Amino acid sequence: MDGRRLHGCLGSVVVLAVALLTALLLGRSWSACDAGVNSSANGGFLLVIFIPVLWFVLMAVWLGAGALLGRHPVVRAFVIVALILIVSWCALSIFWEGESYYCPSGVPPWWPDFVPAPGF
Secondary structure (H helix, E strand, O other): OOHHHHHHHHHHHHHHHHHHHHHHHHHHHHHHHOOOOOHHHHHHHHHHHHHHHHHHHHHHHHHHHHHHOOOOHHHHHHHHHHHHHHHHHHHHHHHOOOOOOOOOOOOOOOOOOOOOOOOO
């Protein structure tokens, strides 16, 4: 297996894992704060729209950064990790719900205090 194919396969697996973890975190926050329409609609949105779109965007970021920084593997790795985390955090922030009855501060009770809550 040549380097480009390995890079693409590794990228698709890593990006899918990040997309699933982002959707899991968003779904758990919606569930804890009783946000959204209902659990079925929230889960349908996450499975049918959020995960595939986020996977496509993250895969484009992975391949774009890999193509631009192809000859510098260490720099490429740091840039790809940083870009994937930034894009995932932005996707999480766009759909993060604000204050609700169960989460008056807009943050679920299980959210750690040292991590800033997503949201713009």
